[in-house]
Amino acid sequence: MNTGRRERRKAETRRRLDEAALRLFLEHGYDGVTVAQIADAADISVATLFAHVPDGKEALIFDDGTERREGIVAAVRERPDGEPVLHALQQFFAHRGPYANELPPEHAPKRNLIVSTPALHGYARRLWHSCENELAAALAEDSGRAPDDLKVRALARFILEIPDLTGTEPDPAAALATVVELLESGWS
Known part of the structure; x- marks a missing residue:
C-alpha cells in the first residue's frame, strides 16, 4: 500500500509542476520563467523538480513520449x-x-x-x-x-x-x- 501512496504523491507533484509551469509560461513567456520560479510556484524544491523532470523545464509541458x-x-x-x-x-x-x-x-x-x-x-x-x-x-x-x-x-x-x-x-x-x-x- 505504501507504493500506491508514493506513486500518488509523485503524480500529484508532477501535476502541480505541470500546472505551475504552464501558468507561468503563459503569463511571462517561456524564456521569462526560471526553473526556480516553477519550483516555488509548485511549492517544491528545485532538486525535487529535477528529480521529477530531469530534462528541465521543456519537459514540464510534455508527457514522457x-x-x-x-x-x-x-x-x-x-x-x-x-x-x-x-x-x-x-x-x-x-x-x-x-x-x-x-x-x-x-x-x-x-x-x-x-x-x-x-x-x-x-x-x-x-x-x-x-x-x-x-x-x-x-x-x-x-x-x-x-x-x-x-x-x-x-x-x-x-x-x-x-x-x-x-x-x-x-x-x-x-x-x-x-x-x-x-x-x-x-x-x-
Whole structure:
C-alpha cells in the first residue's frame, strides 16, 4: 500500500509542476520563467523538480513520449483492413496539436505556446524522433520488409518530421495533407 501512496504523491507533484509551469509560461513567456520560479510556484524544491523532470523545464509541458509512441504505432497496427498506412497516420496526426480543429479550448493556449516557442517546439521534435524504432518496426511488419530496410527507416523518419515541417504552417492541416500526398506518391 505504501507504493500506491508514493506513486500518488509523485503524480500529484508532477501535476502541480505541470500546472505551475504552464501558468507561468503563459503569463511571462517561456524564456521569462526560471526553473526556480516553477519550483516555488509548485511549492517544491528545485532538486525535487529535477528529480521529477530531469530534462528541465521543456519537459514540464510534455508527457514522457509514451502516449505519442504508442499512438503512432497503434495507428499503423490497428487501422481497418484495407486502409492505406499513410492515410491512417494522417488521421492520427489530424487529431493532435496544431492539426486538431476540435481541440478543447483549455488546450489551445498550451498548443499555441508549444508551436510558438522554439525550445518547446524542439523538445516536441525530439519526442517525435524517439518514436522512430517502434514506428519502423510497425511499418516493417505492415510492409513485409525488414525493420532495418532503408525504405522502412526513411519512411519512419519522414513521417516523424511531419509535425516539425507542417505544424507552424498557416494551415497545418493542408500542409499535413500535402506532405502525406508526397509520401504516398513514393510509397505504395
